[in-house]
Amino acid sequence: xxxxxxxxxxxxxxxxxxxxxxxxxxxxxxxxxxxxxxxxxxxxxxxxxxxxxxxxxxxxxxxxxxxxxxxxxxxxxxxxxxxxxxxxxxxxxxxxxxxxxxxxxxxxxxxxxxxxxxxxxxxxxxxxxxxxxxxxxxxxxxxxxxxxxxxxxxxxxxxxxxxxxxxxxxxxxxxxxxxxxxxxxxxxxxxxxxxxxxxxxxxxxxxxxxxxxxxxxxxxxxxxxxxxxxxxxxxxxxxxxxxxxxxxxxxxxxxxxxxxxxxxxxxxxxxxxxxxxxxxxxxxxxxxxxxxxxxxxxxxxxxxxxxxxxxxxxxxxxxxxxxxxxxxxxxxxxxxxxxxxxxxxxxxxxxxxxxxxxxxxxxxxxxxxxxxxxxxxxx
Numbered sequence: 001x002x003x004x005x006x007x008x009x010x011x012x013x014x015x016x017x018x019x020x021x022x023x024x025x026x027x028x029x030x031x032x033x034x035x036x037x038x039x040x041x042x043x044x045x046x047x048x049x050x051x052x053x054x055x056x057x058x059x060x061x062x063x064x065x066x067x068x069x070x071x072x073x074x075x076x077x078x079x080x081x082x083x084x085x086x087x088x089x090x091x092x093x094x095x096x097x098x099x100x101x102x103x104x105x106x107x108x109x110x111x112x113x114x115x116x117x118x119x120x121x122x123x124x125x126x127x128x129x130x131x132x133x134x135x136x137x138x139x140x141x142x143x144x145x146x147x148x149x150x151x152x153x154x155x156x157x158x159x160x161x162x163x164x165x166x167x168x169x170x171x172x173x174x175x176x177x178x179x180x181x182x183x184x185x186x187x188x189x190x191x192x193x194x195x196x197x198x199x200x201x202x203x204x205x206x207x208x209x210x211x212x213x214x215x216x217x218x219x220x221x222x223x224x225x226x227x228x229x230x231x232x233x234x235x236x237x238x239x240x241x242x243x244x245x246x247x248x249x250x251x252x253x254x255x256x257x258x259x260x261x262x263x264x265x266x267x268x269x270x271x272x273x274x275x276x277x278x279x280x281x282x283x284x285x286x287x288x289x290x291x292x293x294x295x296x297x298x299x300x301x302x303x304x305x306x307x308x309x310x311x312x313x314x315x316x317x318x319x320x321x322x323x324x325x326x327x328x329x330x331x332x333x334x335x336x337x338x339x340x341x342x343x344x345x346x347x348x349x350x351x352x353x354x355x356x357x358x359x360x361x362x363x364x365x366x367x368x369x370x371x372x373x374x375x376x377x378x379x
Contacts, residue, residue, distance in 0.1 A: 008343060011341075014337060016046070021055075026249045028251050029252045030365075031254065031297075035306040035377055036375065037376065057134075060134065062137075063140030064237055074133075094143035101141075108309070132245070137234050146204035151167075179208050202240070224275030231280060258295065301318070305352060333372065339361040
């Protein structure tokens, strides 16, 4: 595949207990597939090392409101919290007077999304985690508890009654009208409104804005404007997280949201993070904010997943020219590989949907967690 790859692999295997992130302020755990059982094993193993290295604030690619609820779980360890997470299928704040569910390319995945399996796998991880704080940095669809979170915070902080009343949902309003109303009210927010309430309102607006853009997209290409809004919303969530929970930060999510430099990654033919219209969250962290990052990617050699899009493949079919295939021929067990001394020439890395990126490992990623074969999510 590339000159020097075998020589690097001869010395690349790293004991996780020897992992040293140096002066990094942000530890990235980037998986290339959300819908595999082995993702939980990767996260649990890395959580042990993150704790050892002093990373104690966690942020995950899930909705802001789900993160707010999970924070209560980590305070109480009351698993009733899991009954009210949109990640696990809860939609208790869906409007009765309007259906905001997708009608386009993502409509079919509503019937096939593995909510119960996702709950089982994520619960396994959360039980093993003991963070100082955990937050969600993704958008949500407006049925995830955002209004409840906001009004509970306003009740606790004594916001003016007239302004609070204007925030309440109005029967019959369209998505666009709801976003316009909330955006105007955010601009008129009382001076004393605290940081958390402002973050709750901003996240609610971003989730509804994204929903309005993605709802009718009939092709993956048409999702690009929504993906741009989503990625910029992630950056706003990150700003809130850093203000609310100072500390060494772990970012968890799809690896392409969390790259150090977008220019180092070639991913032709996919509508990726930012929709090719704005920088990724990771690029924002590493290049625009200039925060030192240590990046670990989980990649795999083959297997199957539980991804919910019926028109896209669930079985890995990775070419012999991929790094995945080269590693699978060499390793029959999960290994952590030090990528910093890898050959500085491009390699092809396959991932979910059998899509492929190309990058030189040094500078793009610091370590690889390689799994020879993955399996679908498990109960």
